[in-house]
Amino acid sequence: MARSPNDTRRPLTLRDVSEASGVSEMTVSRVLRNRGDVSEATREKVLEAARTLGYVPNKIAGALASQRVNLVGVIIPSLSNLVFPEVLSGISTELEDTGLQPVVGVTDYSPEKEETVLYEMLSWRPSGVIIAGLEHTATARAMLDNAGVPVVEIMDVDGEGVDSVVGISHRRAGLQMAQAIVAAGYRKIGFLGTKMPEDHRARKRLEGFSEGLSQAGIALRDTEFYSGGSALLKGREMTEAMLARSPDIDFLYYSNDMIGAGGLLYCLEKGLDVPGQLGLAGFNGVELLDGLPRRLATMDACRREIGRKAAEIVAAQSGKTSAAGEVVELQPVIQFGDTIRKP
Amino acid sequence: MARSPNDTRRPLTLRDVSEASGVSEMTVSRVLRNRGDVSEATREKVLEAARTLGYVPNKIAGALASQRVNLVGVIIPSLSNLVFPEVLSGISTELEDTGLQPVVGVTDYSPEKEETVLYEMLSWRPSGVIIAGLEHTATARAMLDNAGVPVVEIMDVDGEGVDSVVGISHRRAGLQMAQAIVAAGYRKIGFLGTKMPEDHRARKRLEGFSEGLSQAGIALRDTEFYSGGSALLKGREMTEAMLARSPDIDFLYYSNDMIGAGGLLYCLEKGLDVPGQLGLAGFNGVELLDGLPRRLATMDACRREIGRKAAEIVAAQSGKTSAAGEVVELQPVIQFGDTIRKP
DNA sequence: CATCCGTATGTTATCGCTAACGGTGCAATC
DNA sequence: GATTGCACCGTTAGCGATAACATACGGATG
Numbered sequence: 208m209a210r211s212p213n214d215t216r217r218p219l220t221l222r223d224v225s226e227a228s229g230v231s232e233m234t235v236s237r238v239l240r241n242r243g244d245v246s247e248a249t250r251e252k253v254l255e256a257a258r259t260l261g262y263v264p265n266k267i268a269g270a271l272a273s274q275r276v277n278l279v280g281v282i283i284p285s286l287s288n289l290v291f292p293e294v295l296s297g298i299s300t301e302l303e304d305t306g307l308q309p310v311v312g313v314t315d316y317s318p319e320k321e322e323t324v325l326y327e328m329l330s331w332r333p334s335g336v337i338i339a340g341l342e343h344t345a346t347a348r349a350m351l352d353n354a355g356v357p358v359v360e361i362m363d364v365d366g367e368g369v370d371s372v373v374g375i376s377h378r379r380a381g382l383q384m385a386q387a388i389v390a391a392g393y394r395k396i397g398f399l400g401t402k403m404p405e406d407h408r409a410r411k412r413l414e415g416f417s418e419g420l421s422q423a424g425i426a427l428r429d430t431e432f433y434s435g436g437s438a439l440l441k442g443r444e445m446t447e448a449m450l451a452r453s454p455d456i457d458f459l460y461y462s463n464d465m466i467g468a469g470g471l472l473y474c475l476e477k478g479l480d481v482p483g484q485l486g487l488a489g490f491n492g493v494e495l496l497d498g499l500p501r502r503l504a505t506m507d508a509c510r511r512e513i514g515r516k517a518a519e520i521v522a523a524q525s526g527k528t529s530a531a532g533e534v535v536e537l538q539p540v541i542q543f544g545d546t547i548r549k550p
Numbered sequence: 551m552a553r554s555p556n557d558t559r560r561p562l563t564l565r566d567v568s569e570a571s572g573v574s575e576m577t578v579s580r581v582l583r584n585r586g587d588v589s590e591a592t593r594e595k596v597l598e599a600a601r602t603l604g605y606v607p608n609k610i611a612g613a614l615a616s617q618r619v620n621l622v623g624v625i626i627p628s629l630s631n632l633v634f635p636e637v638l639s640g641i642s643t644e645l646e647d648t649g650l651q652p653v654v655g656v657t658d659y660s661p662e663k664e665e666t667v668l669y670e671m672l673s674w675r676p677s678g679v680i681i682a683g684l685e686h687t688a689t690a691r692a693m694l695d696n697a698g699v700p701v702v703e704i705m706d707v708d709g710e711g712v713d714s715v716v717g718i719s720h721r722r723a724g725l726q727m728a729q730a731i732v733a734a735g736y737r738k739i740g741f742l743g744t745k746m747p748e749d750h751r752a753r754k755r756l757e758g759f760s761e762g763l764s765q766a767g768i769a770l771r772d773t774e775f776y777s778g779g780s781a782l783l784k785g786r787e788m789t790e791a792m793l794a795r796s797p798d799i800d801f802l803y804y805s806n807d808m809i810g811a812g813g814l815l816y817c818l819e820k821g822l823d824v825p826g827q828l829g830l831a832g833f834n835g836v837e838l839l840d841g842l843p844r845r846l847a848t849m850d851a852c853r854r855e856i857g858r859k860a861a862e863i864v865a866a867q868s869g870k871t872s873a874a875g876e877v878v879e880l881q882p883v884i885q886f887g888d889t890i891r892k893p
Numbered sequence: 894c895a896t897c898c899g900t901a902t903g904t905t906a907t908c909g910c911t912a913a914c915g916g917t918g919c920a921a922t923c
Numbered sequence: 924g925a926t927t928g929c930a931c932c933g934t935t936a937g938c939g940a941t942a943a944c945a946t947a948c949g950g951a952t953g
Contacts, residue, residue, distance in 0.1 A: 218675075218698060218909095220908095220909055220910085221909065221910065222909085230932075230933090231932065231933050231934085232909090232910080232911095232933090233910095233911080233932070233933060233934080234931085234932055234933080236910065236911065237911095237931095237932085240911090242911095243931090243932090244929090244930055244931055244932085245930095245931070245932080246930080246931065246932090249931085249932085261692055261693070261696045263669060263672045263673050263693065263696075264673050264909095264910085265673065265675060265908090265909055265910070266673040266674050266675075266910095267610055267613045267614050267619070267674060267675055267908090267909075267910090268614050268908070268909030268910040268911085268938090269909080269910050269911070270610050270910090270938090271610045271611050271614050271908090271909080271910070271911090271937095271938045271939065271940085272909075272910040272911040272912075272937080272938055273910080273911050273912075273938085274911095274912095274938070275911095276610070286629060286635040286638060286639070287632075287635045287636070287639070289630075292629040292630045292635070293630070295629060296629070296630070299656065308670060310653055310654075311653075311654050313642065326606060327651060329606045330606050330607050330608065330609040331609050331610060332561075332608060332609075332610055349604055350604070350606065353604045353606075355561060436837075437837040437838060437839075437840040437841050438841070439838055439840065439841025439842070440840040440841035441841075442841065443841050468841075469841045472841065472842070472843060476843055494779075494780040495780060495782050497779075497780040497782065497783040498780050498781070498782025498783035498784075498785065498786050498811075498812045498815065499782070499815070500815060500819055561939095563938095563939060563940085564939065564940065565939085573902075573903090574902065574903050574904085575903095575939090575940080575941095576902075576903065576904080576940095576941080577901085577902060577903080579940070579941065580901095580902090580941095583941090585941095586901090586902095587899090587900055587901055587902090588901070588902085589900085589901060589902090592901080592902085607939095607940080608938090608939055608940065609940090610938090610939075610940085611908090611938070611939030611940035611941085612939080612940050612941070613908090613940085614907095614908045614909065614910085614938090614939080614940070614941090615907075615908055615939075615940045615941035615942075616908085616940080616941050616942075617908070617941095617942095618941095
C-alpha cells in the first residue's frame, strides 16, 4: 500500500491521483466527495488509484475553495471535571452523521485563555461554536458576535446570551434544593464548594440556595471552600472541618457530587446517622455515585442532553445565513437518594 | 468594537484591514504575524485597524500558503476514562509555548473509528500525530507511515511502533504486581477487569500478571470481566460475585483503580479484613483514590509524563524533514497503600 | 556627489482544491 | 437528419493568505 515507487516524499495532491487514473482533477474531486455525476467505471478507477497511492485529501485547500469547514468549535473550562466529557459525548453523538466534527478547546476556567482559544478557533472558520457559560470578556463576546456562525452558549441560562443558549438555571436548581431540604425538616445548614471565583455556575447555585433558605427564614449556618486537589479527599477534609467547627449542623449541601461523595464516605466512617442526624446533597448526578455505599442526594444537570441539544442547534443552523437565537432551558430533577430524610 | 459601518456581513479579509490602514496586504500580514521588519508607526496603525474591524486572520488560507499548520492531532480511545484527560493535560502544558495546538479525536476503542478519525485529522495536515496504542488497522498504519509528520504512539511500549513510542510496559507492570503479591504471601488470586476486547493494555497487563504468577507456580484462581456502566458499581458487583463463587480467594487484582475502589468499598462494608484476610490492588494511580477510606494499592501509569514526553518529541521534530523514531519507556512504580500485607 | 546599504514596503506567483460553467458524445425525439 | 436532453467530464477562475523576490527611500561612506 502506497508510496513504493518513486517516493520523493512530495506530498500527494489531486493531480497525482488524476494522473494515475487518467482523468481530470475535477473528476477525482467529484469521486472523492461523492458529488456530481461520475460513471461507475471511472469512479472505480479513481478510487483504486487513490487507494494505492495512499492519497489523503487536503481539507485546508478544500475548505478555502469551498468556503466550508466541517468543524464545530467546542470551548469548555476543563476535561477533568467529568461533567464536560459527558457534554462532549452528547455533542459527538448528535453530530455523528451530520458530517460535522467537534474540535475541543479547554480554558482552565480562565477568561483570558478562553479569549485566546476562541480566537484560535475562529481563525479556522468553524461552522459553529459551542461554548460553556454566559460570562465572557468583552473581546470574546465581540468575537462571538461577529463570528457569523451559529453560537450556542451552554450549561447555564441565568443571563444574557449572544445567540442561542442551552442549559439549566443553576440559581433555580439551588433554590429548589434549598426548598427540598427545608421541607425535609433540616434547619442548620452548611454549604461546601469550590473557591474558584470563575465558576459562575457554582456561584449561582449558592445564590439560589441562600435565597431559598432566606424565604424560609433560615440563614446559612456555615460555609467552606476549596480549590484544587482530589475532590473526594477535599470533600472529606472539608466535612471534617465543618463538623468540628459547627457540630450542631444538620445538613451539608455540596456544590458537586465528587466532594459530596467524599463527605458521605467520611460520615459513614464516623458512624454518623445519615440522613437522620445529618443530611447530605450534592449536584450533578454523576454515574460514580451508583457505586457508593449509599446513594447521595443530587440533582441531575442534564449534561448529555445539553450537549445533544446544542449540537442539534448548530447542525440545524449551519449553512443558514442567520437564524434567531434559541433559548432552551432544561429542567433538572432532584434525586433524593438515601441522604435526605423523607419529609 | 467592530462592524458597525457598512456591515454587509462579508467576511473580513486582509484586504479590508489593508484598505482601512492604507498599507499593502503583505504589510498587514507581517504585522499580524510579527514577522519581518515593520516600522513602529505602521504597526500601530495596522493593529488599530484590525482591532476596530474585529478582524480574525484566516488560518485556512494561511496554512495553505505557508504549508504550515500549528495543529497536533491527538487520538485517544475515550475521554471518560480519567486517564486520557490527564495525558491530554500533559500534552497541553508541554505544547503551551511552542505555538502548537492539540486537536483531540476520540475512537471509543473502535479500530474502525480510529481509522476514520485519523483520516479526518490527516486531511488537515497537522504538524504531528499522537495516538494511543500500538495496535491499528493496516490502513491506519499505512496512513501513519505516509503522513510525513512525526508520529508518537503512546501509553504502551509492548510492540512495534510506527515512529516514536512513549509509554510503559503493561506486561511488565502486570508481572511486577504479581511478584509483589506473591512476595506478600498471597496465593489464591483472582483477576477482575474489562471485557473490552480492544483494550490491549489491560490484556497485556493480565498476560504479564499471569506469567508472574506462573513463575511462582501459581495459577489464577478466578476471573471476572465487565463492560460498560459505572465502574465503581461494577467493581462492587464483580467483587461480590467473585467472593461468592470463590470464597477462599485471598487477593483481588483489578485492571483499573475505579473498579478497585468499588471492590474496596464493598469489602470494607462487609467488614472483611483488608489486607489481612484479603488483599486488593488496582492500576493507574488516580487521584480519586486519595479520598477513599483506605488507600488502594496501585501502580502509577505515568499518564501526565507520557503526555509531556510525547508532546516534547512532536515539538522537537515538527519542522524537521525526518528524524529517527525514539522509544521512551517510563517506569511505573508500585504504591502499596494499605491493601497489601507488608511482606 | 555617486555609491552602497539596510530598512520598510509593495508585487507576483503560488498553495491544493472546488464552484461555476462549458463542452462532448450518444440516445431519444420530432 | 436536425434537435433536444442527459450523463459525464474538462476548463477557468478564484478562495485568502504567504514566500520570494522586487523596489523605494534616507542616510552613511568614500
